[in-house]
Amino acid sequence: xxxxxxxxxxxxxxxxxxxxxxxxxxxxxxxxxxxxxxxxxxxxxxxxxxxxxxxxxxxxxxxxxxxxxxxxxxxxxxxxxxxxxxxxxxxxxxxxxxxxxxxxxxxxxxxxxxxxxxxxxxxxxxxxxxxxxxxxxxxxxxxxxxxxxxxxxxxxxxxxxxxxxxxxxxxxxxxxxxxxxxxxxxxxxxxxxxxxxxxxxxxxxxx
Numbered sequence: 001x002x003x004x005x006x007x008x009x010x011x012x013x014x015x016x017x018x019x020x021x022x023x024x025x026x027x028x029x030x031x032x033x034x035x036x037x038x039x040x041x042x043x044x045x046x047x048x049x050x051x052x053x054x055x056x057x058x059x060x061x062x063x064x065x066x067x068x069x070x071x072x073x074x075x076x077x078x079x080x081x082x083x084x085x086x087x088x089x090x091x092x093x094x095x096x097x098x099x100x101x102x103x104x105x106x107x108x109x110x111x112x113x114x115x116x117x118x119x120x121x122x123x124x125x126x127x128x129x130x131x132x133x134x135x136x137x138x139x140x141x142x143x144x145x146x147x148x149x150x151x152x153x154x155x156x157x158x159x160x161x162x163x164x165x166x167x168x169x170x171x172x173x174x175x176x177x178x179x180x181x182x183x184x185x186x187x188x189x190x191x192x193x194x195x196x197x198x199x200x201x202x203x204x205x206x207x
Contacts, residue, residue, distance in 0.1 A: 001076070001085050002134070002170040003111075005102045006152075008072070010166035012174035017072060022064045023105035026057065033057050065107055073115040077122050084177025085112055086131035127177040139163070139171035 002010045008019040033054045040047035076083055090109050094100040112128070119126035135147045135154075143158035147165065154161070154168040161168075 001083060002166045002173055003085060003088070003106070003108050004166050005099065005106060007166060008106060010164070010170045012167075012170040014164075014167050016166070019106060020064070020068055021102075021105060022061050022068070023101065026061045030054075030057050030061070065105075066110075069107070069111045069114050073111065073118050076115060077118045077124055080124070082125040082127070082174075082177060083115060083119055084127045084129055084173050085115075086134060086173055087128035088131055125177075129173055129176040134169040134172045134176070135165060137172055139168045139175070 001012070004010060005019060007016040009017045011017075033050070037047065037050045037054050040050050088108060090103065094103050116126045118124075133144060137144050138154070138156040138159060138161055140161040140163075141156060141159040143156055145157050147154065152165050154163050154165050156162075
């Protein structure tokens with residue numbers, strides 16, 4: 001699954017989950033309530049009342065976002081046995097002031113944690129994979145090429161594949177997650193074979 005801003009997420013099967021943009025849609029009301037608060041006299045009852053209105057407006061956005069996260073995470077865990085996401089450095093990403101507000105609005109970190117908790121409780125596999133080059137590598141032939149953020153369609157210079165940028169990334173993320181699952185399973189099987197090959201010592205009599 002490739003998390004994004006234009007779409008909240010794109011799945012490896014090509015399905016896109018729309019970004020509801022809760023904060024952006026409520027921004028006009030939030031600013032209006034904040035301006036009204038700034039005009040109220042400090043220490044007055046009217047200011048205290050308006051302060052509560054501002055808090056309720058922010059709480060409404062938070063509740064809508066949380067409800068959306070719950071619905072999407074439950075749907076994913078119900079439909080899929082394995083879920084892979086990018087291990088994003090969100091703290092570093094919000095330093096980009098042009099994208100910070102949109103990143104805070106989607107709240108990937110909270111969504112990933114919620115999905116992981118539900119997946120593990122349901123016996124599903126949840127993996128965080130290295131996000132490097134997931135958008136640059138061709139999901140068909142493995143060719144790597146530069147992909148500026150403004151380019152939304154991936155056109156492979158090697159094999160000619162034409163695919164949505166986020167869909168291409170989602171396939172690479174899913175593949176990386178499956179590889180990690182296979183490698184982990186191989187390590188477990190190797191350790192089991194090693195244990196089984198050891199000579200069994202005879203049990204000692206109790207003294």
